[in-house]
Amino acid sequence: MTETPLAMRSWLFAPGDSERKMEKCVDGPADIALLDLEDAVTVDRKDAARTMVREFLQGRESGHERIWIRINPVDGPFAVDDLAAIMPGRPGGIMLPKARGRHDVERLDHYLTALEAANGIEQASTKVIALVTEVAEAMFTTGDYAGLPRLVAMTWGAEDLAADIGASTNRGPDGNYEPTFELARSLCLLGATKAGAVPVDTIHGDFRDLDGLRDRAARVRSQGYRGMLAIHPAQVEIINEAFTPSEEEIATAREIVDLFAANPGVGAIGYKGGMLDRPYLVRAETVLRLAGLG
Numbered sequence: 691m692t693e694t695p696l697a698m699r700s701w702l703f704a705p706g707d708s709e710r711k712m713e714k715c716v717d718g719p720a721d722i723a724l725l726d727l728e729d730a731v732t733v734d735r736k737d738a739a740r741t742m743v744r745e746f747l748q749g750r751e752s753g754h755e756r757i758w759i760r761i762n763p764v765d766g767p768f769a770v771d772d773l774a775a776i777m778p779g780r781p782g783g784i785m786l787p788k789a790r791g792r793h794d795v796e797r798l799d800h801y802l803t804a805l806e807a808a809n810g811i812e813q814a815s816t817k818v819i820a821l822v823t824e825v826a827e828a829m830f831t832t833g834d835y836a837g838l839p840r841l842v843a844m845t846w847g848a849e850d851l852a853a854d855i856g857a858s859t860n861r862g863p864d865g866n867y868e869p870t871f872e873l874a875r876s877l878c879l880l881g882a883t884k885a886g887a888v889p890v891d892t893i894h895g896d897f898r899d900l901d902g903l904r905d906r907a908a909r910v911r912s913q914g915y916r917g918m919l920a921i922h923p924a925q926v927e928i929i930n931e932a933f934t935p936s937e938e939e940i941a942t943a944r945e946i947v948d949l950f951a952a953n954p955g956v957g958a959i960g961y962k963g964g965m966l967d968r969p970y971l972v973r974a975e976t977v978l979r980l981a982g983l984g
Contacts, residue, residue, distance in 0.1 A: 695982075696755060696782075697721040698843055698888045699933035701819075702920045703760070705730035707739035712746050716757055720926045721917070726760045727772050728787050736768055740775035747779025758819070760785035764797050777805040783817035783842070788824045788850065791831035795820055795838045802840065819843035819890065822881060823874035824850035832881035845890040845919060846878035879914050890917040897922035907932030916980065935981045943974035943981075 701722040704715035707730075716723040725746070731739045743759060750757070759781045762768035765788075773784075786798055795818060802816050822832050823846040835841060848871045852860040860871045867875065875891070882889035891910045894903040903925055907918055911933055918929045935943070946961065950971045953959055958967040 698890065699917045700920055700926045700929040701758075701845075701890060701917060702923065702926055703730065705739070706743045706759070707731050707735045709742060709746065712743070714923060716750070716753070718923050718926060719930060720920065720923075721756060721930070722783075723757050724760055724785055724919075725757065725781075727768075727776075728760050728762050736762075736771070740772060744776050744779040747776065747781060754780050755782040757781055758783035758785055758817075760787060763788040764794050764801075765790070769798075770801065773801050773805055777802075777811070777816075778809050780809070780811055781816065783819065785819050785821065787821045787847075788828070789820040789822050790825060790828045792834045792838055795835065795841055799839045814840060816840065817842045819845060821845055821847050822878055823847060825854045826851070829874060829877060832877040833884055835881055835885040835887065838885065841885060841887055843888040843890050843917070844878055844882040844885065846874050846892050848874065848892055849895075875910075883914065888917060889915045890919060891915045893919045893921050894925065895921070897925055900924065900928055904928050904932060933980070935977045939977050940981050940983065943977035946970055946974035947978065 698721055700720045701724050702715050702718065702720035703724045703726050704711040706712065706725045706727045712723075712725055715725070725743050727736065727739055727743065747754065747757060759772070759776050761772040761776075761784055764786065784798065784802070786795060789795060798818060803813065805811075806813055806816060818840040820835065820841060820843075822828055822835070822844050835844065848860045848867060851871065851874055855870070857868075857870070860868055862868050879889045891907075894906055896902065907929055910918070917933055920926050920929055946966060949959055949961060949966075950956070958965050
């Protein structure tokens with residue numbers, strides 16, 4: 691029996707030191723619930739948060755595949771303690787923040803391999819999403835992640851990058867990202883595509899701006915992104931809708947796929963008064979895959 695791919699449209703954060711918020715996050719409609727041990731938890735709360743996250747996971751009989759944990763960076767003092775504490779709870783995946791390049795993901799893989807063995811967890815079953823633009827040096831390695839074990843998604847961050855390069859803001863007067871940060875978004879998308887990973891757009895920081903979120907999600911999906919991070923439950927349904935093909939899109943995609951299937955070997959084919967070549971077929975097949983039909 692073929693395993694159903696895990697949906698990765700919406701990734702909702704919840705602080706790992708708040709049981710109420712973790713429950714709301716996991717019980718809601720987000721495809722991935724991201725329990726946070728990094729930025730949302732102060733240093734003096736790290737130990738308590740690790741315990742809470744592990745006990746939260748152990749208290750759940752099912753659904754672990756969609757409960758992921760954002761640990762602290764692997765080059766810092768907290769990541770190993772994070773992993774040792776939470777892996778007995780069998781999380782579905784790990785978010786690696788401030789990834790500087792493939793060596794950080796490889797290091798994380800080594801840790802996870804040992805901890806899976808120690809806890810009787812199936813080898814390589816714990817997946818990874820890497821945050822790949824949060825420090826300046828990482829901008830030069832976004833294309834180096836192909837072939838990494840466990841890596842299934844890549845995302846980017848604008849706030850930590852701004853802090854790292856000393857920028858006072860990451861947005862211009864019009865509210866759009868400044869060129870350096872648009873570059874980060876583009877590099878993440880290109881790197882994820884090369885790596886065969888799902889590209890996930892970063893947060894929409896103003897959780898009250900739902901119209902702006904809807905417009906942005908539609909725009910980045912049209913650019914190739916397949917999901918988006920969320921910081922508030924109100925954002926999740928909008929993200930899910932934006933990254934789910936409409937019935938009209940699905941119908942058009944089916945027509946195009948069927949048309950090419952009925953004319954094998956043809957490079958270009960007439961369709962509704964125009965001509966379609968093979969890239970249109972690839973796009974149609976992508977729509978069907980996003981809809982779970984391909």
